[in-house]
Amino acid sequence: MLPQAKVRNMIIDYGCEITMAMNLNSHFSRILVGVVLAWAQALLPVSAAPLEYTLTPQKVADNTYLVQGKRESFSRLNGGNIVNTAFVITKEGVVVIDSGPSKRYGEALRAAIQRVTDVPVTDLFLTHHHPDHFLGNQAFTDVRIWALPKTGQLIAEQGNDLATNLYGLVGDWMRGTEVAMPNKPIEQVEFSLGGHTFQLIPLKGHTGADLALFDTRTQVLFAGDMIFYQRALATPNTPGLKTWIEEMSVVEGLNARQVIPGHGPVVEPESALTQMREYLTWLDQLLTESAEAGLTMNEVINQPIPKQFQEIALTQYELMRTVFHLYADYESAAF
Numbered sequence: 001m002l003p004q005a006k007v008r009n010m011i012i013d014y015g016c017e018i019t020m021a022m023n024l025n026s027h028f029s030r031i032l033v034g035v036v037l038a039w040a041q042a043l044l045p046v047s048a049a050p051l052e053y054t055l056t057p058q059k060v061a062d063n064t065y066l067v068q069g070k071r072e073s074f075s076r077l078n079g080g081n082i083v084n085t086a087f088v089i090t091k092e093g094v095v096v097i098d099s100g101p102s103k104r105y106g107e108a109l110r111a112a113i114q115r116v117t118d119v120p121v122t123d124l125f126l127t128h129h130h131p132d133h134f135l136g137n138q139a140f141t142d143v144r145i146w147a148l149p150k151t152g153q154l155i156a157e158q159g160n161d162l163a164t165n166l167y168g169l170v171g172d173w174m175r176g177t178e179v180a181m182p183n184k185p186i187e188q189v190e191f192s193l194g195g196h197t198f199q200l201i202p203l204k205g206h207t208g209a210d211l212a213l214f215d216t217r218t219q220v221l222f223a224g225d226m227i228f229y230q231r232a233l234a235t236p237n238t239p240g241l242k243t244w245i246e247e248m249s250v251v252e253g254l255n256a257r258q259v260i261p262g263h264g265p266v267v268e269p270e271s272a273l274t275q276m277r278e279y280l281t282w283l284d285q286l287l288t289e290s291a292e293a294g295l296t297m298n299e300v301i302n303q304p305i306p307k308q309f310q311e312i313a314l315t316q317y318e319l320m321r322t323v324f325h326l327y328a329d330y331e332s333a334a335f
């Protein structure tokens, strides 16, 4: 990532994180105050409380467990445990989906798996290169770590910067965390182990390289961040909302019996898929119509969130980030 882009993303992350809670009216004062507060926070002494992730696997289907993260953004209180990870116990090994935000999380995840089963972990699949999904890899370097080739490339290019950024946001939870690369590029369309066969579905909508896994035995879809539920979707690396919306048809076409989103709880698939499609469509329309009407970024950020989305966490925060990331493209398209 270019240094300029990196600084911009860090400012957006820090600024949005801290200032949304302050409900300031001027967008730029929000950002400014946020940056100052984030820097001040970084200088605070590390909390004396033990930094322990409490991970409780929840059985969602035969042999299939979800470890659900909080519906929050990164903070020093949650240690980055805002992401869903999952695992499937097969007869020949445990298949893990995503390793979490830090070395410490990866170790806690591995311990949580071992509390459920004696079957050894053999395979880890990474859904994409966002730091909350792969920085727990260090706890899995003795197993096959699978990722789409482009995801591997993005981790190689951006992993260190993403880890540094996350250190800034969650602090000491990240101690000892370093990038551990995936070691198995996904070049096949299926993966079978111990009686489970997973379709490996390459998508692009969330980051340009997004893996969804569909377990044909249980009909569970591990959607990664292609699906957010009750937590606003994040757009910093999307190739475009229209691409994402188009790929919803692929996800919907699987007719999954259960969908595990990258963030948020598990519900019956229709609710999660409908909310995701409607939210993406609203966001795309809002940006299109705002650009056509010549609205400023500040005006778009302050547009009301429709009532139907008010139960979704972090809508205002993610809208602000989305406007920063994508609005210029919509403005160019409009003029």
Ligand SMILES: [Zn+2]
Residues within 6 Å of the ligand: 128, 130, 206, 225, 234
């Ligand atoms: Zn993501």
